[in-house]
Amino acid sequence: MRVEDIKIVPIGYFKTKLSPYYLLGNSFKIVVRAISYTKAVIRQRIENVVKEIKALGGVPNFFGHQRFGTIRPITHLVGKAIIRGDFRRAAMLFLAKSYPFEHPESRTAREELYRTQDFRKAMKAFPKHLYYERLMLKHLAKKPHDFKGAFKTLPIKLRILFPQAYQAYLFNKFLSRRIASGLPLNAVEAGDYIVKIEVTGLPSERFREIASREKLSEINSAIASGKMCLALPLAGFRQRLSEGFQGEIEKQILEEEGITLENFKVKGMPELSLKGGLRTALTALKDFKVEEISKDPFNPRKNMVKISFTLYRGSYATIFLRELMKPRNPIKAGF
Known part of the structure; x- marks a missing residue:
């Protein structure tokens, strides 16, 4: 290599x-x-x-800026459109949404496509280095209404990044809103998720539960000694939200986004569905x-x-x- x-x-x-x-x-x-x-x-x-x-x-365990795109942060926006089953919007965001800091040639090509919706013309205008965009444009030039098919021209490892980025975006909002609400990250309240920390320092894949009011003292002692950790949901069709005040935060954010957990079972492209999971609120x-x-x-x-x-x-x-x-x-x- x-x-x-x-x-x-x-x-x-x-x-x-x-x-x-x-x-x-x-x-x-x-x-x-x-x-x-x-x-x-x-x-x-x-x-x-x-x-x-x-x-x-x-450190608060946010997903980094690059998870969404640094110069052109659209990955999570495309993912949201896919989650909602709006493949036309997803495709046009990916292809035609421009940002001021990207290369001028790329920005001009995207803006022209946004104005004209002419995929054949865009094939000539889009720079060669926009390889994946050109794959989709080639399909849309032949089938201008088949946005789902255009996405299927992309490798699955690239396509899955879109819903995963939106999942990461929601996690960041859950964590940000918790911090802004004054809730602790190094202790739990009733209804919060907890995970056990293995001897390796990694969170356990097996032991995860919701903290009950009766066990709060015991759990927070375990957190203080590094044996457990607060966790927040990674949204998915099999992952329940937190309970208690944190659960209310998460419900409010999903309502603001116009999203339900069931939306993560992507109709029309099931290979992009996300089951969900948990992610620790802090990383050592x-x-x-x-x-x-x-x-x-x-x-x-x-x-x-x-x-x-x-x-x-x-x-x-x-x-x-x-x-x-x-x-x-x-x-x-x-x-």
Whole structure:
């Protein structure tokens, strides 16, 4: 295998097929450049953020900005349209919704398609690098009303990303609204979901239940000792919402979105249906270390810092970096 800037080193043999199930987490080494603060201030600010995160019990386990598209955040919008069975809207969002930060040639082609709805003409205008859009356009040029068929020209691994992105968007809203409501992330209330934390540090796939009022003290003691964790639903046709106040938050958000859990059983394209599940509200920050604070050779009169850390699988390094860096412009920062 030859991929630029990637080196693969064999470490041994495995008896079964490798899958994400066997992944514990990901280790990161990050360089943050062009920092205006002094070395002492940089170190103090990092220490303050990490101390706050450790006191909370981890980083809020949001899905990262890139899950929805950084330059052109439409993945979850397409997913919502698919969930609602509106394949025409889904296709036009994917093909024709433009954003100011994408390449001008791409933006112009999308805007022209939005105005004309002419798929044959769009085939000539869309740049070659928009490979998947061109696959759909080729189908629509022949069958201009078959939007479902146009989506089926895309690989299943790409198509499933759309409803999964909307599922992630809903989770982020559940978590955001909980924080805004003043509910804790490192403790549970009656009606909240809890999951057991395995010795590996990963949440158990087997032990998940709703916290009862009678067991709150016992459960919160287990959370404080790292044996359990608050979890929130990943929406799906088999996943019940939380109960109690958190459940009311989730119901309100689904009502605002005009969505029911049954919608995740996608009619007309069942392979994109999502059963749902649970995701921990916090993710642990492991092995954090400030490797070096020094002058930035690429930015005169600025400093840089090298950090390293590990996150369990499924968690986003960019979420921690946002806590650390507080980027004012997510587009420019890339997260």
